Amino acid sequence: MYLFGASGHGKVIADIAAANDIKIKAFIDQDATKKECYGFPVLNHVPDDKEKLIISIGNNLTRKKIAEQIKNKIDVLVHPKSIISGSVKIEEGTVIMGGVVINADTTIGKHCIINTNASVDHDCVIEDFVHISPNSALAGGVKVEEGSQIGIGALVIQGIKIGKWCVIGAGAVIINDIPDYSVVVGNPGRIIKKNII
Structure with missing residues (x-):
């Protein structure tokens, strides 16, 4: 699974994934200066590997804008x-x-x-x-x-x-x-x- 949003909110979501034995492959973030978050690599693009994804951004409007662009399968x-x-x-x-x-x-x-x-x-x-x-x-x-x-x-x-x-x-x-x-x-x-x- 990928988490879109390398921030504090993303860290909490990473912990929920871990509690469910779900492996996080990487965070994704549009900030090119971010290279690592919570021990995971940060990518600056959405990989084209059909992996599931969760948008890990707390701001509701930003989350909506990103959701309208994402083609990956979205998980719960x-x-x-x-x-x-x-x-x-x-x-x-x-x-x-x-x-x-x-x-x-x-x-x-x-x-x-x-x-x-x-x-x-x-x-x-x-x-x-x-x-x-x-x-x-x-x-x-x-x-x-x-x-x-x-x-x-x-x-x-x-x-x-x-x-x-x-x-x-x-x-x-x-x-x-x-x-x-x-x-x-x-x-x-x-x-x-x-x-x-």
């Missing part, structure tokens, strides 16, 4: 110390970190990050390129649309819809639906500006 990585209901659907490119709990009938889209110790309850819908940050919690029936990030330790009550390309700040408590492109902070969460994509 799930940490063995996560708890995931058998009814959960997880699409390609998604990475589930250690300590995550995902409950019944939840759907996780493409190229998502469900980060360390996050909790996603029953019947949630997580669309493509979303990042659920460490220690955040979504109650049942929450929908998070494309490209949004739920910040570290944020809490979202049941049945809430968070629009596209939103940023929910660290520790925010979300008790109302959030429109597209909103940046939200505080308890209760309030919109402080609009994201420009």
Whole structure:
């Protein structure tokens, strides 16, 4: 397997691969100055050897742009110390970190990050390129649309819809639906500006 993105986030994904006995051949990075990351070589191009690949970049928009260019088969990585209901659907490119709990009938889209110790309850819908940050919690029936990030330790009550390309700040408590492109902070969460994509 290759990891596209030679950074700290990539190191965590490399550890998940190792925990699943998956061999990392190399990192790939567009920064030509990078030659090594976490003991692995760094290539400046995507090899044409049909090896599986994961995009190991934390930024949602960058991850989307790279995903639109990649032709390799994209894999899914799930940490063995996560708890995931058998009814959960997880699409390609998604990475589930250690300590995550995902409950019944939840759907996780493409190229998502469900980060360390996050909790996603029953019947949630997580669309493509979303990042659920460490220690955040979504109650049942929450929908998070494309490209949004739920910040570290944020809490979202049941049945809430968070629009596209939103940023929910660290520790925010979300008790109302959030429109597209909103940046939200505080308890209760309030919109402080609009994201420009």
